[in-house]
Amino acid sequence: MSSPPVTSPSASLLAPYPPSALRDALGPAADAGARLACFHCGLPVTDTEPLAAELDGSRRVFCCGGCQALAQTLYAPGFAHLYGDEARFARPIDDDARREAEPIWAAYDTPELRAQFVRPLDSGRAEITLAPENIRCAACAWLIEQHLSRQPGVESAVANVATRRVVVRWRDGAQTVAGLLAALAGIGYMAWPFEVSRTDQQDRRARRGLLMRMAVAMLGMMQVMMYAWPIYTHEATIDPGQLQLMRWASFALTLPVVFYAASPIFAGAWRSLRQRHMGMDVPVAIGIGAGFAASALATVRGVGEVYFDSVTMFVAFLLLARYLELRVRQASRSGAEMLARQLPATCERLVATGEAGERVPVARLRAGDLIRVKAGEIVPADGAVVAGASELDESMLTGESRPVRRAAGETVLAGSFNTASPLELRITRVGAGTRLAEIVAVLDRALAEKPRLATLADRVAGWFVATLLGLAALTGLVWGLWIDPSRALLVTIAVLVVSCPCALSLATPAALAAAGAALSRRGVLLTRGHALETLARVTDVVLDKTGTLTEGRFAVAAVEPLADADRTRCQALATAMERGGEHPIARALVAAAQGNSGMSLQVSDMRNVPGQGLEAIVDGQRLRLGRADFVAALAPDSGQAPDTWRSDADHPGATVVWLGAPAGPLARFVLADVERTQTPQLLVRLRELGVRCHLVSGDHAEAVHWWASHFGIACVAGAVTPEGKRDYVARLQQGGAVVLAVGDGINDAPVLAQAQVSIAIGSGAPLAQAGADAVLTHGGVAEIATALAVSRRTRRVVRQNLGWAFFYNVVAIPLAATGLVTAWMAGIGMSLSSLLVVANAWRLLRAGKPRHKGV
Template structure:
C-alpha cells in the first residue's frame, strides 16, 4: 500500500491574490490606472464598500476590504513589522465565505480515524502534535503571525513556524482542539494549510544526510585547524622552540579527538560489523589506518618524541566523508522516482452517491471498487477508475514520463496519481490501494532496487579478496621496514599502504553507476525490474519488435475513404459517424473520430429506426433514406437486384491488411472505408535511433504475412516474419541466439510472454499488461517507444562509466600501493589520493543522472 500524503487543495481554495502588481502599493488607494476605486492596504484587493473600514497607521489613514485585514495590519504594526508593507510585500487576505464552505468538509476529513493516525502524532500526557504546510508563508512576519494566532487557539500549547522549510509544528491538548479547527484558524488569517507527512524513508534519508554533513563539517574544521599547526612544523621545525613545538602537538591532539571519535565513528562501526560477520569490508583497512595513525601520534605526543600524523588522519577522514556524502546522494537519487510516486495519492477525495449527485469528503482509504468519485480541476486522482461524466486533460508525467497533458473523456481509464488540470471528472473506481497502477510501479521499482546486478556482486567479492590481500601486504611492508629498512618509518609506511589502497573506489565503481542510470531511466518512464537488465541491454545486438501494440497503436483508424455514388469523403464519414455515434466497438470509435477530425458537416445528422444486426452491421433511416453500414454482403442486401455493382474487396488499397466497412442505400453502395492499425508517433524516431546504435531490427508479428511485409517496408525493416505464433516468435529468437546474437525482445507482455522469456533481455510496453504480471526485465510505462532506444544508449553509457571507474580504481591501486610501500607516499598524501579516487568514481557516475532529463 502506498503512502497517502496531504491532498492537493482545490484551485478555488488557494488564497486569492488577483490584484495586479500596479495595485499593490501600500498607500490605501488604487494606482492611477484604477481610477477612484481604493485598494485594501493589507491584501491589495479592491475595496467596493461606500464606507470602507479604516484605521490610522503610522499617522496615515488606511482602508481595508474586511475586518480580518484590518486586524492583521494593526497586529503587524503593533509587533514592529510595519516596514514589511512596502512595494514588494503581499499578504494574503482571510479566506472568504464561499471558499470556507468548500474547504470545511476537507478539513473535517482530517479528524477521521484513518487520517488522524496518519498525520497526528500522539504524545504523552494526552497531547498531540501535527506538522502543517501553509501554502503562502513568505517571511518572518508570516511566521510570527502564524505562531501568535495559533498559540491563542483553545488547547494549543505551542506553535513553531519555520520559514525556510515552510512548515508549522503545532502541539495541543487532545480533546481540546481538532485538526479542522487548526486549519480553519490559519485560513482565517489568510494561510491555507494542509497536514504534512514526512515518509519514514524521507526521515531516514534526511537523518543520514544531516548526520554525515555534521561529521564532515567536524572533520573539515579539524583538518583546517590541525594543518595550521602542521604547516610551521613542516617548513620551520628547526627554528621552533621545543616547548612551543610540544604545545602545538598537544593542540593538534585535542583538535583530532572529535574527528576520530565522532566524525570517523561510522567507519569504526562498519569495520567492527565486518569483523563480527567475518567479512573483509572496505572499512577494515581504513579503520586500521586511522586508528594506527592516531594511536602512534598520541603516543609520540605523550612521550614528547617521535613523529605525529594528526594532519594526515584528519585530512583522510575529511576527504573520505566527502566521497561518502556524494555516494549517499547518488543512492538516494536512485530511489527518488519510487519515493515521489509513492507520495502521489491524496489523503481525501469526494465520494458521490450517484452521477451528478452531491458528494461527501472521505479518506481515500475508505474507497472501494465501484465507488463514484468527483475529481475537480487542481486535484489528484485518488484511485484507478473509468470516466463516467466529464472530459478533462490529465498530467500523467509522474507515471508515464509524458510531459504533455492527455485528454480523457467518458469511457476512458484514468490512473491514480494523475493531476487533473482542466475540468471536473466523475469516475467509477476500479482499483484501489495496492491494486492501482501507481502501486504496481512502486513495487516494480522496489523490486529492481532490491536486486543487485551481477557486476556489483562480482565487484563486492573482488573487494573482499582485495581487502584480505591488502592486510597481508601491509603487514609484510611493516615487517620489512621494521627489520631491514628504517624501523622509525615502519609504522608511517604501513599506515600509508593501508590508506592509499582502500578499495572504496573499487566497491563504488559499479553500484554508483548502476544506481544513477536506473534513476535516470525511471524518470523517462523505463522501469528496470531485474537487476541484470541494464548490464545486458548494453550488449544487445538484435532487437525483436512486435507490431500490434508496440510499433503501432493497436487500434483502428480510417486509412482511406472511397466514395462510390457522388458523395464526397466528408459526407460519407458524416453519415457513417451518425450511425455509429455512441458505439463502443473499435470500428465505431474510428469512424466517429475520423468524422470529427474532418469536420464533415456543421449540423448534426438525425438518425431514426436504428437496428443492430450482430456480426453484420447497422441499419437506420437518415433523411428518409434507408442506409446500412457494415459487411459488404450485408450492405449489398439492401439494394435490389441489378443495382450498381460495388468494387471488388480485393481491389488495390494503399494499406494491405486493412479492414473494409461498407456504406450503402437502396440505390446501391455509397462508400467504402478502409480501416487499419495506426503507427505510433514515436516509431520512426525509435527505428532511426536503433540504426544509429548499430543494432539489427526484426519485425515479428502474428498478423498475416503480406500485411507484415508491408509494415516492414514502411518502417524500413529488412528482417520480417509474419503469421508467427507465440511459440514461433520464441523459436525465431532462439535461432538468433544460436548465431551469437544478444536479443532484446519488445512486446505487450501478454501474448508475447514466450518471446520475452526467451530473449536475454526484454521490455514490455506497460500499456499492454498489468505491471505486476509482466515478466519482462524492464517496463515502458507509456507509449513513447523511442525511450527503448534511450535505454540502450544509457546502458551503453553506463557500461563505459563502469569500465572507466574500474579501470581508474585498478590503475590507481597498481601505481599507489608500490609507491606507498617504498615510502614515497606519506600518510597524508595517501589520504588525499584515496579520497580523490573515490570522489572521481562517484562524480563520474553522477553524470548518468543527466540522462534522466528529457533533453539529454
C-alpha cells in the first residue's frame, strides 16, 4: 500500500528554514545589510567595530568571540562546506516555527510523556534520547554536544552521526525536556524525543553479552591452537618440560572459555535436566565438561592426552551459530510496540470548535474530546469530523490507494494521514478500541496460531541425546568391567567428543546463516528462523496490489490537450498551480512536468476547494484544476457539450484531472498507479518455480480485476477487508496449500501473520513488518522469487549436512567405542566434521551476488 510520510509530532515544523536578509555576511563584496550579520549564526552585529577574521581569503564578521572561534575551528579541519547555502547551520529557527513548536515541547514534560521518553537514573538524574532532524556530519555532532553541555544541569551529551541520535544526561530538577529541545532549536536543529523501548535495551544487552563470550571463545581457540599444532606434528621432538609448559598455557587459556564463554551452554543443560528434558545442550555440556576435566587432570598429572583445542573450537563454533540465531530472533517485534510507534505522541485538544487549543499527550484523550488535526499530521484516535473537509490517506488501514475525502459527520480512523486541510474531530474511540488496535489484535491472534516446527525438532533431538548418552555410558561400563579399566574414562570421553553433536547442531544454523547472508545482500532480511524452511515448501503466493505489485503512488499516464491547447503550456499551468502541494495528485503532476516546472508563471488568488480542486489566477488568466464538474462550472457559457467533460480512463482506478478556463477545457490529465518495474519478472519467475499466484487487495474490485488481467493472474479478489484476506489464506491452507503472503500495509498484517510464511515490503508500515517473516528492503520485488529459489537450495544443503553428520556419527562412534579412535583423534574428527558442514553451507553465499544491475 502507499505509505504516508512518517512524521514527527508536528510535520509542519520540519520544512527548510526560510531565507533571511541576514543569511550571509560575505565581507567587502556584500551589501551593507549583510555586513551587519554574524557569519556563523546570522544574528545582527551591533558593534561599530565588530570582530573579524580572514577565512578562505575573505573577510568575515562575527557577533562575538565564540562564533569567531567556532568558525575558525570548523574551517581548519575542512568543514567550510557547512557554511554553504544548502548546509548552513547554527542559525535559530524562525519565530513562527518556534511559537508553533513551544506547546509541543512543553507537552513532553507532562507525566505521561516523561514516563515514555525519559529514563530515570540514580542520584536524581535523568536521561533522554533525542533525534535531531537535520544532523549531517561530525561537525554537527560536535556543535550539538558543545551547546547542550553548556545548558544548566546537563552533565553529558553524546551525539552519534551514524544513528542520528543524541543521548543527554542531566540533573532532573535543573533542566526540562522542553528546555533541551529549545536549546537545540536555538542553534538550528529541530529535534524530538526518541523512545528507546525496554525490548531494544534487552536486545542490546543480549547481543553484547553473546558477542563478548564469542570473542573470548574465538581468541581462546586461536591461542590454544598455536600450542596444539606443534604437539600434533612434533610431539616426539619437544622437550618434556616445554611440552608441559604448553599444556599449562592451554589450560589457562581454556579456563575463561569454559567458565565464561560456555556458561550459557551449562545453564541451558541444567535447565533441561531440571525439567527432565534432554535438550541439545546436555551432551554438549557433558562433552565440554568431560573434555576439560580429563585435560585438566592429564595436565596436573603430567601424563595423558589433552583436548583443550577441541573444547575451545567447539565452544567458539557453537556460540557463533547461536549469535546468528539470536540476531534473527531479535529482528521481529511485537504488534503492540509497532502500534505505539505508528501514532503521534501529542495532539491539539480544543475546548470548543474554532478556538485555539492546547497540546496534550495522546494518552490523555478520552471519548468525546475535541481535537484538531492539521495537514501533514497523523490522526491519533478514531473520531468523527465536526468541522472542515480534507482528504486522508487511509491506505495503511483499508488498502485504498487513493486519498479519500472526509467532511463533517464522516468517520476517520487512527493512523490515517491528513493530506490537505485541517480537520476538527470528535473522538469516539481511543487506545485499544480503535480500528488500528483491532487490526493489531487480529495480527497477534494469527501469530499465536503459527505452527511451531521447533516442537518436532526438540523431540528428535531428545531421542538423539538420550541415545548418545546411553552409548557413552555403555561404552564406559564395558571398558571398566571387562576390557581395560585404566582406559575406560579416556574411551568414554572419546565417544562423547567424537559424537558431540557439533556438526549436527551446526548443520541447519550454518546453512540458514549463509542463506540469510546471501539474501540480505539482495535486500531480503529474514526476521524469523523458520522462514527459509517454509519458503522451500511454498505452493501458493498471495500478493497485495497497491505498494507490492504497483508503486502505490499516482503518476501521469496521459496528457490530452483540448481546444488546440499546447501540451507543454498546459503542463506548465498545472504545475504552477500545484507547486508546493503535498497531495499525491499534486506531486504526480509536478513530477510529470520534469524540466517544465512553471516557475516563471505568476500565481495569485489561490483557492483550495477540498475534494474538488484548485482555482487560481495564473499569468492573469483564471484557471481551475480538478474534477470535471468543478472545472466545468468556470465555463458555463463556453458552449461545450456535457459529453466533452468525460471522466472515463484507461482502466478502473485511474483518476482524471481537468484543467479549464472560462473559455472552456484546456486539457485532461489521466493519473493512475504504476506497476513496479520488476513485477513482470517476479511473476514469470514464480511461474517457473511452479507456484500459483493470487492477487488479493482491499482496493476497488473493478480496479483489482483489471490489474489481475494485466498481470495474467487468474486467482483474484478485490475489496477485501484485512479479516477477509486472512480468511482467504485460511481457506487455501485448509486445502493443503503452503502459502507465502506478500504485502506492505497495516491492513496486510493479519494475512502476513496467518500465512505459513510472509514477506513485507520494507517501504511499507512498520506494523506490517512486525508480522512478517522476512522484509524486502527495496522495491525490487523480483527478489521474492530469489528468496524462494534460495530457500529450496538451502533445503538441499541442510539435507546434505544432516546426512553427513549422521553418517559421521554412525562411523565414528563405533570406532571410538572400540578404542581405535583416541580422544585427540576424536577432537580432530569432530572439528573437521564441523568445518565440512560449515564449508558446504557457506556455498550458499554465492547466491548473494545480484543477477541484475540495480538490484
